[in-house]
Amino acid sequence: MKILLLSIVGLLISLPLLAQSTLDCSNCHSDIMSQWKAGPHSSTQLDVADELAGERTGQTPDEVINGADAEDCIACHGATAVTANGGMTETQALSYFFSTENGIFTSNTQALNTNEWPNVSCVTCHDVPSDHPITMPTFAIYDSRNAAYTSLSGTSKLCGQCHGSLRFAGTDHLREDAWLSSKHGHGGQEDVVSELTENDGLTPDEVIADENCIACHASTSVLLNGGMTEAEALSYFFTTTDGKITSATTSQNTDMWTDVACIACHNPHKPNDISYFNSSTKTYEVMSSSEELCGQCHGNLRFPDTDHLSYNIEEGTGGIGVADQVTMTGITCVDCHMHSGAEDTKSAMFGGHSWKVFVTEDDSSVSASCTACHTYMNANTARLNIQGMQDEFANLDSIANEKIAAAEAFLAGSSDSTKINMLTDAQFNLAFAEGDESGGVHNHNYTTALLNDVIEKSSIITGVNDNLPIIKEFALYQNYPNPFNPTSTISYSIPVNADVNLTVYDLLGNKIITLVNKPQTVGTYRAVFDASNLSSGVYFYKITAGKFVATKKLLLLK
Structure with a gap:
């Protein structure tokens, strides 16, 4: 359905009211009402x-x-x-529910009339028919x-009426707009298509049992x-041949695809809870932290065999024979990915919803x-x-892949259990x-x-330590950390x-220190620059290797 986008200006008389349900929702939905009462939608007048x-x-x-700088508080708060x-x-409602002095708002x-203020009530988002429960409500x-x-055709569009610019182009509430620009808000169905084509010959049930695409890419589609x-959702949104996924599988019913909808991570009746919608049980599970929520799909918290392991890597544990470590101690997913900057x-x-x-x-x-930290x-x-x-x-990943391929070839047909392990x-x-x-x-670092x-x-397996001969081009990497105090590592x-x-210079071109000056064989190297005795400022490091010359900037802040 087309969404009304233009504001209606200059209403001077009372409007005829569309009949609304007067049913007491709590009679049948007491659990949902309890959630709503504990959430922010039930208490909006003071805001x-x-x-x-x-x-x-x-x-x-x-x-x-x-007015010229209008902000329709009534439309979204009550x-x-x-x-x-x-x-x-x-306009009359604003005067009725909020005090003025001589017709204007003051400090x-x-x-x-707080007992009459409706907050964001059930009938704000649910058009309840007069013969309910015979006929079910619709999202509106x-x-x-x-x-x-x-x-409205989807719950995210419903949320976007007030948490986005779908109705009010000048609003500063742009979470739905941000969501639409993100991978959570678009493109997810085609991503699933690319994965499904690798499951040629499997039924939707077999795909779900092996790799549950629906659970993370569109959980609320169920x-x-x-x-x-x-x-059934997989069959509804993706084509099959004789009931099976094939290499020709494509998307279908794309206008209904939910992506990672607002309500996948927010229980709409109590959105302040950190919640995960479980598409298997069709229920919300309250998470202990935002990290736990992210880790359901960006880690192995729900699916132990997943290859999406950003959460686990951030935790810095789980590698075999590698010490646990965290590079950015105390930093969580939302600190970097859901940071909100300066006002306006x-x-x-x-x-944070991009x-x-x-x-x-x-x-x-x-x-x-x-820059927040x-x-x-x-x-x-x-x-940089x-x-x-x-x-x-x-670079290291490229080297590791070639090295491990050589090790696999070396052990083909081998019975050496130590090296196989x-x-x-x-x-x-x-x-x-x-x-x-x-x-x-x-x-x-991990x-x-x-x-x-x-x-x-x-x-060790191949017995060949050839100093990483697969490097294909010269490279000077940005020092890390940068800015730094007092040491930083330069890789090349x-x-x-x-x-x-490899030499470090000050801003005027004066040489500070030569870190490397010798013949070197093929490989990737690191040099540590210690600026303990230097003042804060901008410095440069320059590498000359044969005909290759490169310079980068580093910043010392004490």
């Missing part, structure tokens, strides 16, 4: 009073609702308030501007069509979640830092490191330790034997 007293002093109710007192316009504005938003319901099992920035308006570390603002500037960084420095970690991970451990650690889908950022362990074990790779010089 409006605080905003009117803090940001709308000197304005009339009509200016708040319809839409059905227009049905109170015999029926009112939004003393407070809530009035009660629009206080015209006192009518607008039917609520559609009157309710479905996960296997897109980062703040998104409320899950992006970097957010581009309207003026083309970029905010980065890294690393206040000495800017977004560009943060990006991350790129440096990803470059080092990619060593290979099994190396294969596990390689898969574990690659299960981190950040390219080594989530726990950089993932590099895992990959170095793979390289070491593979070299050389694909051929060469005379290597």
Whole structure:
């Protein structure tokens, strides 16, 4: 259904009211009502009073609702308030429920008629027919501007009426907009198609038993069509041939696909709980932390055999023969992926629901979640830092894959149980490191330790330690950490034997220290720069290796 997008201005008379259900929902839905009463949707009047007293002093109710800088508080905080007192316009409702002095809001504005204030009630989001329960309610938003319901095709669109710009283009509540821009909000169905084509010949039931795509890519899809099992949802959203997935399987019913909907992680009746919608049981499970929630799908908390292991890597434990470690102690998923920046920035308006570390603002500037803790960084420095970690991970991963392939070939047909067990451990650690889908950022020291362990074990198996001869090009990586105090590691790779010089300079080009000045064979190397005796500032490091020359900047902050 088309969503009403344009605000209705200048309503001067009471609107005819669309009949609403007067049923007491608690008679049949007492458990849901209890959840609602404990959540933020049941207590919205004081929020409006605080905003009117803090940001709308000197304005009339009509200016708040319809003025140049309008913000329709009634529409989202208490839409059905227009049905109170015999029926009112939004402007009249604002005057009825919040105090004014001489017709304007002041710093003393407070809530009035609180016993009649509806909050975000059941009938705000559910159009309940007069013959309910014979006929079931539908998802619809009660629009206080015209006192009518607008039917909606999905729950996320329903949430987006107030937590996004679907109705009010100028709103600063943009979580649904952010969600739409993320992988949680679009593209998930085609991602599942690419995975399903690897399950040629399996039935939907067999796919669900092996790799439950529905549970993480569209858990709430099981609520559609009157309710479905996960296997039925898979059949509904993806084509089969003779009841089986094939290499030709494609998506279908795409307009109904839910993606990772708002209600996958938020119980709509008590959204302040950290909840996970379990598509197998069709119930919400309250999580102990946001990390536990993320770890259901981005880790092995629900599916032990998954290869999506970012949560586990961040925890820094589980590798075989590799010491547990955490690079960024105390940092959680949401600290980086759901950071809200300064007020009035897109980062703040998104409320973390783009899950992006970097957010581009309207003026083309970029905010980065890294700067919340690393206040000495800017977004560009943060990006360089991350790129440096990803470059080092990619290089080590390439080496580890070639090394382990050589070890597998070496042990083909072998009965050497010691080396076979060593290979099994190396294969596990390689898969574990690659299960981190950040390219080594989530726990950089741990993932590099895992990959170095793979390289070491593979070299022991083959008996060949050739100093990593598979490097294909020269590379100078961004130092880590950067900014730093007082030491930082500089990594570089050389694909051929060469005379290597690595020197650090100050901003004026004066040489500070030469870290490396000698012939080196093919390999990846690290040099530690100790700036204990130097002042804070910008420095440069330059490598010369044969004809290869490269320079990068590093920042010392004390």
